[in-house]
Amino acid sequence: MPDSRSKRVLYLDDDQGLVRLVQKSLLRLGYEVVSAGSWAAAQAALAEGGIDVIALDHDLGSETGLDIIAQLGDLPKHPPVVYVTGSSELSVAVAALKAGASDFVPKTVSEDFMALLNSAFRRAIEKERLRERKEQAEAEVRAARDRAELLLQEVNHRIANSLAMAASFVNLQAGSLVDGAAKAALEETKNRIHAISLVHRQLYTKGDFRFVALNDYLANLIEQMTASARSGDEGIAIHHDLARVELPIDASVNLGVIVAEWISNALKYAYPSGQGRIDVTLALLDDGRARLTVADRGVGREGDAARQGTGFGTRIVSVMADSMAGSIDYQPGHPGTIAALTFPLRVTYPAQDTEGRQETP
Template identity: 45%
Template sequence: MPNRIIQAVYIDDDAALGRLVQRILGRRGYEVEHVTTAESGLARIADGDVDVVILDHDLGTSSGVAVLEALRVREQSPPVVYVTASTELSIAVQALKAGAVDYVVKTVGDDFEVLLVAALEQSVERARLMRAKEEAERQVRQAKDRAEMLLAEVNHRVANSLALVGSLVRMQASAVVEPGATAALAETQARITAIANLHRSLYTSTDVQQVDLAAYLETLVGELGNSITASGRTPTIKLHAEPVSIKTDRAVSVGMIATELVTNALKYAYPVGEGEVRVSLSRTPSTQVTLSVADDGIGWTGNGTAKGSGLGGKIIAAMSKSLGAQLEYHHRPIGTLASITFDEMAS
């Protein structure tokens, strides 16, 4: 027991028994306040500073069960030990169902004192442990909320910083005269944007460990489409994506692969003129996901080596390896279809 006086309220219409209980528990270090009605007992409990309640079953004009029902709707009610002269098991069951934490039968002699004190000590200790548990859980929730807030802020700042870097690269590309350097800078800017969009997705998400891959790809494809429009070219990008959620680090790999495949399709399939690039994200009957990029251009028809085997190809190979997948080119009458299939649930 803690080294302080335990405050108890004894609700019983029997004044003589009330004085007896006060003497018994006074010797045990309790301070017992005796009230004779349910109303006065509930009022005293509402005032606070009550560690435990001793509640008699028969209160004359009301019953102890009615008091229990009234206490159930209150927050932070003290534990209740139910006492009665009846030995009927149904009364004990009714009281425990109504919210009492223990039950003691009134008897003549020392047994009642021993049982009552034991019930009170266990009830007070249980309540203390419950409060400690709730406080610990509250602190854990607060710490979790703070960590999530800080992580969201980090993702927000990283997204903004990467967007700034991407803008600087785009400005540099516009100032370069040599076509090859301009193209390389444009591809670099697209790669930076892919990572920035992921961090932007994490900033607005409620779960920083998982990424809505369909929403992420939609943003990514939109950015690539805007870049094409800004450059004066006319190919269009269409996306069909089923709902897929994967871990954040794997989403980075998928985003980089999608960026490189779309960039390759735009670069090699339609070097001059209109065309369409189709990005698809779909589930297989198992827990696997397929990402594919298709075009109807001249990039590759299944003969020889696919174009775009430089830095972009190395990035695709590295990202595919991290996903446990391998890029495949499929034979088509016209154009190119590239795809990877990976496990959605892999860590």
């Protein structure tokens, strides 16, 4: 709704005759003029509030308008300033604009002076109104962004907690079983759930909801799996050397599940004695790709012998790798086995993603 009240002008000039003339002329144009002959008087008028624009004369006797502009700058907020100066003092007007004045008007005795003042006032008031609206809009955008980030943080928190609870249920169920194969299958399921839940836990603790720091995420996952292995009285140590890499959420989940699968396999099959070491490495390659390896020094595979187990985990790893345009390679470790995934750091999402997201760490 437009503001229909009269605009209030604070006119700073020590020439009281000119001030009275300006007051009468501006009154006819719909302005209310408050006069001040010094900075002290201007401060009192500004403290009362309701001033829409300041008309500031350059020559104020003991001080100049430039001095007043500098003191206005110390205030938290002040109305826009229209600088009034002699027609031959263009350099002064330029200095005033640089100091923060919104506009300037050459002081003359012609009838054009009031018209120029009126025009400058209108421009300054409108510019200030647009600036305030812009600041308000930006504040609303920041508030909406903060609310959205808080909501997203809460969503990730709840997802992480729900997945942790699901993993606990799976663990309890495994504890009630006597069949070894069933218990192993549930343990693998628990590790997959943990791999996904850790991504959401990192998202709400780190505050960046776009990317996941793989070195931190995979290190946490490995620590959890190490603790789980030790709780089962296994003397298998898991070491890691992880480059600093960031990937979007989907790709990070895929990598976490792959690491969980490969570590689980090494824990189950590589060391029948229950003693050994597993090394997890994430390295950056020169061609814009990264290479993830999980290596053990255990019994290894003989020739082309099929891997033990149901093969379900292998299928999961294959699907995850394909979604990242990655390639899987199993090699003998002399001794042991090396499972490797090479994938591009630029992750392109499937074509059905309508936003066409493409992220580069």
